[in-house]
Amino acid sequence: MRSRTLLPLLVLALAAPLSACAASAGDGRPTVVASFYPLEFVTRQIAGDHVRVVDLTAPGVEPHDLELKPRQVGEVADADLVVYESKLQPSVDEAVAQNAKAHSLDVAPLVDLEDRNPHFWLDPLRLSKAAAAIEARLAKAEPSQAHLFAANLKTLQDTLAQVDQQFSAGLRDCERRVFVTSHDAFGYWSRYGLTSEPIAGLSPDAEPSAQHLDQLRSLIEEDHVTTVFSETLASPKMADVLSHDLGVTTAVLDPIEGVAKGSSADYVSIMRANLAALQKANGCRVSP
Numbered sequence: 001m002r003s004r005t006l007l008p009l010l011v012l013a014l015a016a017p018l019s020a021c022a023a024s025a026g027d028g029r030p031t032v033v034a035s036f037y038p039l040e041f042v043t044r045q046i047a048g049d050h051v052r053v054v055d056l057t058a059p060g061v062e063p064h065d066l067e068l069k070p071r072q073v074g075e076v077a078d079a080d081l082v083v084y085e086s087k088l089q090p091s092v093d094e095a096v097a098q099n100a101k102a103h104s105l106d107v108a109p110l111v112d113l114e115d116r117n118p119h120f121w122l123d124p125l126r127l128s129k130a131a132a133a134i135e136a137r138l139a140k141a142e143p144s145q146a147h148l149f150a151a152n153l154k155t156l157q158d159t160l161a162q163v164d165q166q167f168s169a170g171l172r173d174c175e176r177r178v179f180v181t182s183h184d185a186f187g188y189w190s191r192y193g194l195t196s197e198p199i200a201g202l203s204p205d206a207e208p209s210a211q212h213l214d215q216l217r218s219l220i221e222e223d224h225v226t227t228v229f230s231e232t233l234a235s236p237k238m239a240d241v242l243s244h245d246l247g248v249t250t251a252v253l254d255p256i257e258g259v260a261k262g263s264s265a266d267y268v269s270i271m272r273a274n275l276a277a278l279q280k281a282n283g284c285r286v287s288p
């Protein structure tokens, strides 16, 4: 009798690792699907070559309005782990709810979102928290590499802490504290004493209305703002109108929602470029 009850258990035990491997790259590595660039960046830094990392949001695509292709819905279902931020990309939320609940990691509840602002990764310390959670799940998926993942996490967290210190020190002594942006993505930099003034309702490609220009004009006069920031892909037409009509400079801040195709920049280099742009616009004393 005993052997009869044991047999199905044995079959189950043998079958489980096989089905877990169905998702792997065919070379034995687990596959991790990241839903957009900052999560992909962090996952790659920790995993090195030991995990196949897939980014659902292609370079140059705006992650907010990502629509998953059927092939990508399949990748979400088959992955060993899906790393995503709920409420940022509805089509990813849907694919996870339908096919990946048991093998997903939602970073939203882990990073202490402020005012429901999803752009937590612009705060390096919040991104560092997400990294720790990702590392724990990677170690579970590939226990033989757990030591390496832990060491890579440490290196990454040191770098992110350094970026945070550079922002703190680099924005300590500024002539102005207000910066004007088109897209409401930069609120997390309030921790460095800056106030972002997004031009409400103005999408990166929209032409500014007379009303928006008026709003900008009074803001710029009151706060002696010298620069209006647009995003990486903002229309040059808007920048032209603004610099002509309001006598201010335009410059670009990158919300790091993705990296342009073919670019060698990464999260860290883009954050440093953002810091330099903020220091220039706000008259911050740059330490040698």
Ligand SMILES: [Zn+2]
Pocket: 064, 119, 183, 185, 255, 257
């Ligand atoms: Zn955004």
